[in-house]
Amino acid sequence: MKYYLLTLGCQMNHSDSERVKRVLEGMGYQECDKEKDANVIGILACSVRQKAIDKVYSKIAEWNKRKQSHNLITFISGCILPTDKEQFLKLFDMVFAMRELPQFPQMLSQYGITTPSGLVNENLNPKEEINFFWKVKPKYNSSFEAFIPIQNGCDKFCSFCAVPYTRGREVSRPSKEILEEVKGLVAKGYKSITLLGQNVNSYGLDKKGGEISFAQLLEAIGQIGESTKNLFWVYFTSPHPRDMNREVIEVIARYKCLANQIHLPLQSGDDKVLIKMNRKHSLKKYRESVDAVRELLPEATLFTDIIVGFSGESEEQFQNTRKAFKEFQYNMAYIAMYSKRPGAAAYSWDDDVDATIKKQRFELLTEDLAAGSLNYNKQLLNSEFTLLVRDSDRKKGYLTGHTEGKLIVRFQSDDLNLIGEFVKIKISSAAKFSLEGELVAADKFQDKLEV
Numbered sequence: 001m002k003y004y005l006l007t008l009g010c011q012m013n014h015s016d017s018e019r020v021k022r023v024l025e026g027m028g029y030q031e032c033d034k035e036k037d038a039n040v041i042g043i044l045a046c047s048v049r050q051k052a053i054d055k056v057y058s059k060i061a062e063w064n065k066r067k068q069s070h071n072l073i074t075f076i077s078g079c080i081l082p083t084d085k086e087q088f089l090k091l092f093d094m095v096f097a098m099r100e101l102p103q104f105p106q107m108l109s110q111y112g113i114t115t116p117s118g119l120v121n122e123n124l125n126p127k128e129e130i131n132f133f134w135k136v137k138p139k140y141n142s143s144f145e146a147f148i149p150i151q152n153g154c155d156k157f158c159s160f161c162a163v164p165y166t167r168g169r170e171v172s173r174p175s176k177e178i179l180e181e182v183k184g185l186v187a188k189g190y191k192s193i194t195l196l197g198q199n200v201n202s203y204g205l206d207k208k209g210g211e212i213s214f215a216q217l218l219e220a221i222g223q224i225g226e227s228t229k230n231l232f233w234v235y236f237t238s239p240h241p242r243d244m245n246r247e248v249i250e251v252i253a254r255y256k257c258l259a260n261q262i263h264l265p266l267q268s269g270d271d272k273v274l275i276k277m278n279r280k281h282s283l284k285k286y287r288e289s290v291d292a293v294r295e296l297l298p299e300a301t302l303f304t305d306i307i308v309g310f311s312g313e314s315e316e317q318f319q320n321t322r323k324a325f326k327e328f329q330y331n332m333a334y335i336a337m338y339s340k341r342p343g344a345a346a347y348s349w350d351d352d353v354d355a356t357i358k359k360q361r362f363e364l365l366t367e368d369l370a371a372g373s374l375n376y377n378k379q380l381l382n383s384e385f386t387l388l389v390r391d392s393d394r395k396k397g398y399l400t401g402h403t404e405g406k407l408i409v410r411f412q413s414d415d416l417n418l419i420g421e422f423v424k425i426k427i428s429s430a431a432k433f434s435l436e437g438e439l440v441a442a443d444k445f446q447d448k449l450e451v
């Protein structure tokens, strides 16, 4: 019996898919890479973007047609808005919230006898159910980089975002479990570990003193790093600027395994737009965090997320975002042109910035980013870096990887055994968003590498 799983959306869904796979394989199903070979097909959906929802509808229409000649069971989980859920119940054999995953084998084995919703344990509240979900051991998609969910849901209610409605309120995973998962991965030689959550640095706040803080969690992970010879880098995404504090940055500065890379979403460089976005922080508050990063982590790279053309964004407000870009000198920014997201508060507001203006703003900001990034990258020429080799590069005969700061570097080598290993690289040329280097040492004994 085979299964095929289609995962849409963000890293959180991709992390969840590792647990879904483990449950299916625990039931004896084998993963296949072609939909046509599968007996069970599932989607981890993303209701946040209309494009992803359109894809769900087109896929299920195709699969339901195939049911006429094949024995096929379909399911859907992930980020689903209540309005979409009603439609999906009519189209899929099973619809369940990710926190109900531990009950999935029961649903699947009894499929056709009992409706899935009837099997949900009504004695458990959603917060208790997510704790059961986290106990499911994931089937990691990679042998050297892993994502660890530390928190689920969001209390922030940004006006452009539907996540609080699809994933519910913030719930922190018990720190004991997180630390065990980190220890297990480090013992297996994992090199890159990313702590995942909608607001990772709000970690523990929902437990009101009953759980350690995010800074304390990082401290405990830092100590795991100190107790082993294995080199690994720990990242986290995404923190919320409102809950960012100096203590978190001080902890990162103390421990070698906590990576010198900060991804701090700004979304807009204008205070009035930030208020309209309901971001709950000002540019001044954001600046304090960036100043602390520059002071305590001078080597750190800085990434961000930006939305251009949000409802009512004026030219002057956009120019304030450009000014913020200049001031904060990002290495990378994920820039999105605003589009209404079903379920979000701003869905009913006018999407009144013309599409051509949005495109112009997107291009201007991308140019600003490219100029800043190129300038930064040029200063790295002839410097040596430790690189985690991740894959073959598009350029034939080259491999690609990233530095601790997640700067992409490619180098000439066709030794595929290096994928998943640390190597030492000397930067030989710099481009806008990438670097090229020469292999200095491909020694796989990582404790010989300087970090």
Ligand code: SF4
Pocket (backbone or CB within 6 Å): 154, 155, 156, 157, 158, 161, 162, 163, 164, 198, 199, 240
């Ligand atoms: S912080 Fe804002 S953007 Fe991030 S998940 Fe929560 S509501 Fe969405």
